Amino acid sequence: MPRISRRITNHLLKKNQLLPLLYRDNRISELAESDLRILKSHILQHASLKNSPTRQFKYLKSLCERRARAEPLEHIIGTAQFYDVEILSGRGALIPRTETESMVMRLCDDLKNYHFVNKKRRRNLGNSFRVLDLCTGSGPIALLMAKQLYELDLPYGFRILGVDVSESALKLATRSLEYNIKKGILPKEARRDVGFRQGDVLNPEPSIYGDGEDRGLNHLGKSEVHDEIKSFFVNECQVDYGPMVDIVIANPPYISANGYWEDTERSVRLYEPEIALVPPEKRPDNIADDVLREDIFYPAIEEFATYFKSKAIIFETGGDKQSSRVKAMLESRGWETGTWKDYRGIHRNVVGWRKETGWNWLLLPSKDGMSYD
Amino acid sequence: MIRPQWVCLHCLSRARTATASRLALARPALAQNIIRRQSHTSARVDGDEDFFLAGSLLKRAKQLATEHDVLEGQLMEDFDTKTAARAGHLRPVSEALKEYEAAVENLKELRVLASDPESDLSAMAADDIPPTIDQIRTSSAALTASLVPRHQFAAFPCTIEIRPGTGGSEATLFANDLYKMYTSLLSNLRWQSSVISYQTHNEIGGEGCSEAIISVSTPESYDLLRHEAGVHRVQRIPATENKGRTHTSTASVMVLPKLGDEEGDFEHGTDDDPLAQIDMKDVKTDVMRASGAGGQHVNRTESAVRMTHIPTGIVVAIQDSRSQHKNRSSALTILKAKVAEKRRKEKEEEALSMRRGVVKVGAGRSDKIRTYNFTQNRVTDHRSGQSNHDLPRLMGGDGLIEMIEGVREWDKQRSVEVMLALQEMEDSKKNNKK
Numbered sequence A: 001m002p003r004i005s006r007r008i009t010n011h012l013l014k015k016n017q018l019l020p021l022l023y024r025d026n027r028i029s030e031l032a033e034s035d036l037r038i039l040k041s042h043i044l045q046h047a048s049l050k051n052s053p054t055r056q057f058k059y060l061k062s063l064c065e066r067r068a069r070a071e072p073l074e075h076i077i078g079t080a081q082f083y084d085v086e087i088l089s090g091r092g093a094l095i096p097r098t099e100t101e102s103m104v105m106r107l108c109d110d111l112k113n114y115h116f117v118n119k120k121r122r123r124n125l126g127n128s129f130r131v132l133d134l135c136t137g138s139g140p141i142a143l144l145m146a147k148q149l150y151e152l153d154l155p156y157g158f159r160i161l162g163v164d165v166s167e168s169a170l171k172l173a174t175r176s177l178e179y180n181i182k183k184g185i186l187p188k189e190a191r192r193d194v195g196f197r198q199g200d201v202l203n204p205e206p207s208i209y210g211d212g213e214d215r216g217l218n219h220l221g222k223s224e225v226h227d228e229i230k231s232f233f234v235n236e237c238q239v240d241y242g243p244m245v246d247i248v249i250a251n252p253p254y255i256s257a258n259g260y261w262e263d264t265e266r267s268v269r270l271y272e273p274e275i276a277l278v279p280p281e282k283r284p285d286n287i288a289d290d291v292l293r294e295d296i297f298y299p300a301i302e303e304f305a306t307y308f309k310s311k312a313i314i315f316e317t318g319g320d321k322q323s324s325r326v327k328a329m330l331e332s333r334g335w336e337t338g339t340w341k342d343y344r345g346i347h348r349n350v351v352g353w354r355k356e357t358g359w360n361w362l363l364l365p366s367k368d369g370m371s372y373d
Numbered sequence B: 001m002i003r004p005q006w007v008c009l010h011c012l013s014r015a016r017t018a019t020a021s022r023l024a025l026a027r028p029a030l031a032q033n034i035i036r037r038q039s040h041t042s043a044r045v046d047g048d049e050d051f052f053l054a055g056s057l058l059k060r061a062k063q064l065a066t067e068h069d070v071l072e073g074q075l076m077e078d079f080d081t082k083t084a085a086r087a088g089h090l091r092p093v094s095e096a097l098k099e100y101e102a103a104v105e106n107l108k109e110l111r112v113l114a115s116d117p118e119s120d121l122s123a124m125a126a127d128d129i130p131p132t133i134d135q136i137r138t139s140s141a142a143l144t145a146s147l148v149p150r151h152q153f154a155a156f157p158c159t160i161e162i163r164p165g166t167g168g169s170e171a172t173l174f175a176n177d178l179y180k181m182y183t184s185l186l187s188n189l190r191w192q193s194s195v196i197s198y199q200t201h202n203e204i205g206g207e208g209c210s211e212a213i214i215s216v217s218t219p220e221s222y223d224l225l226r227h228e229a230g231v232h233r234v235q236r237i238p239a240t241e242n243k244g245r246t247h248t249s250t251a252s253v254m255v256l257p258k259l260g261d262e263e264g265d266f267e268h269g270t271d272d273d274p275l276a277q278i279d280m281k282d283v284k285t286d287v288m289r290a291s292g293a294g295g296q297h298v299n300r301t302e303s304a305v306r307m308t309h310i311p312t313g314i315v316v317a318i319q320d321s322r323s324q325h326k327n328r329s330s331a332l333t334i335l336k337a338k339v340a341e342k343r344r345k346e347k348e349e350e351a352l353s354m355r356r357g358v359v360k361v362g363a364g365r366s367d368k369i370r371t372y373n374f375t376q377n378r379v380t381d382h383r384s385g386q387s388n389h390d391l392p393r394l395m396g397g398d399g400l401i402e403m404i405e406g407v408r409e410w411d412k413q414r415s416v417e418v419m420l421a422l423q424e425m426e427d428s429k430k431n432n433k434k
């Protein structure tokens, strides 16, 4: 790591003696200052330290030292602020990113302003609105969508299921759900409406029921994950009306092996699980050879969307090139598609919908002016 | 068109008594040294009896009451939360108007009766006239109050940002004085606050402050403190001045509503306000960040956001939340409101100058809001015209609240006049068309 020049150190010291520590990983003085501000207000919330400025300062300094070793602020504080929900953070899962936050908010705002504007669509044929969040990690997408959907007060409610292969990530997801309920951010019903299950999206384990379709067991049988998903969404009194899921949404690992070493921050490599960022080298049998390694999750997730007759699919990607590859893949499988730009103008999301759903509102700019394409 | 927000009388009176009791709590002895300049904006009066409501105000009230009735009718047919909210806001106007009209009607009858010497009732009627006039006074005051728009972010907590302006080290010393003044004020009011940033350095003559940011978490604090935003001017002899000359320097105070992490309820959003419509192509968003691929590649907390509306040059910087998207949407909301405020001000000034028959109201007026003259031991607010003659006490936080209340009162009266002026402007435009 390059040394910090005397001049910069002096400049920082003049403002606050702890800033040089925070500058080490941030490399931008405004970012260091912003970290300091956040850590300070974090410390001010500690009731036990109140009235003891010396202890407050000591503790603040110890946190700055951790940050100097590139530990992410969210790990130090313990939570990430993901729009209006809080997500517990730790080494077991990826820290949710602001690009993901924007994707969820745009989707929810568009649902509110364009989709659920009429009574019929709010009724959703008498079914709960169902969202499947694959590669959910610590659950940010699932929990923020839940928070937003509660505000819409849908007549038949909603269900959101998050699936991830990592046990430690799922633990954080489940604890985050409880944390938000405890803080009153989510209602108690969230325990019923939001679920997290373990499952491998790339290599679904064969179902114990075998492929039951020809034995009249078409409600079960493709794989264990599929069974889990079905049993979460289907309630007994409902007849199979077709679509089992309304939206599949995913922010899967999308970084290439090279990109991992070349483009990621040191703090990412040191403190976040590689499994959350880089798809595995060993590709599943059903993924074609010409699919790049960093892309393999997208077709696998598309298969879930098709299997459950999802109306739409929303992906986050690593940027312009990956977005155009994923878009082409979806089109080849019969989806109507589009892309969304992030606040920096990068094509960050690929959206797909089935023509018959008429969900082309997915391409409208968001009403509040918070979309950038 | 101006889109005021209607506050129900109940809230308004509650807010007033809340301030009054805060005052009583924080300030046992009211500052006696406030000299009130006669307010230069008073509602115009039609007819020679001053207890009647100004004609244009009455007209406005009638319009709104009619709108209320129409909305109520619609609600009987089909319930809709938005309509219900608007109707709810208008109800106090409609009720106050009914009361007022009843009292006026009453007075008319009483006068007829009283003027008839033949009638047995004439003496009784004459006795009833003064209390009826009182009733008209009360109800017309209530009606006026119900017409005054409430600020759209009135319900929110806020942040105060203080920075030195022109005047070099004198300005940083003054910025520090202001910082101390506001922290004393906040502790007098027992409002919850925390210091987010306080950058000081030694200067000849004391401690200078290059930036101070105070976050006030008390709800509704924005409604009071927003009146403090603007350029504050100081006149005093600096310690370094050896010829005894008075120097003038400034510090700027910015007060922003904190839309924060918990979603508050806007009195009404900027969504439907035609003046708040801006083209996103004109908005530049800056986020403090390192370059690179973004997304999963970076995990730094880059939450602070700065937004610029290029055509007007209005800049809003927000770092309230750790969520960047939240900060961006707060920044956009405030940016829209500020653009709308600027456009509204221009429109209001046009209407006011038409009304007052002057070329331009506020032309050339800077946004200097207050002068602290140390040499003369006097603080003058340029908006309300109020002066306080005990500067050290005021800067210790004592007497400041009265000064702000004075501005608030001035602001309210001005709002009434603006409303009338806008109404008259619209009317005259209509007449011209005919």
Ligand SMILES: C[S@@+](CC[C@H](N)C(=O)[O-])C[C@H]1O[C@@H](n2cnc3c(N)ncnc32)[C@H](O)[C@@H]1O
Pocket (backbone or CB within 6 Å): A093, A094, A095, A096, A097, A100, A134, A135, A136, A137, A138, A139, A140, A141, A163, A164, A165, A166, A169, A199, A200, A201, A202, A203, A251, A252, A253, A254, A275, A276, A277, B296
């Ligand atoms: C980029 S992270 C996204 C986490 C979270 N949804 C977010 O947006 O912040 C990708 C997630 O995919 C999970 N994952 C990796 N391989 C998987 C697999 N084969 N099946 C299911 N999930 C997997 C990782 O554990 C990680 O939590």
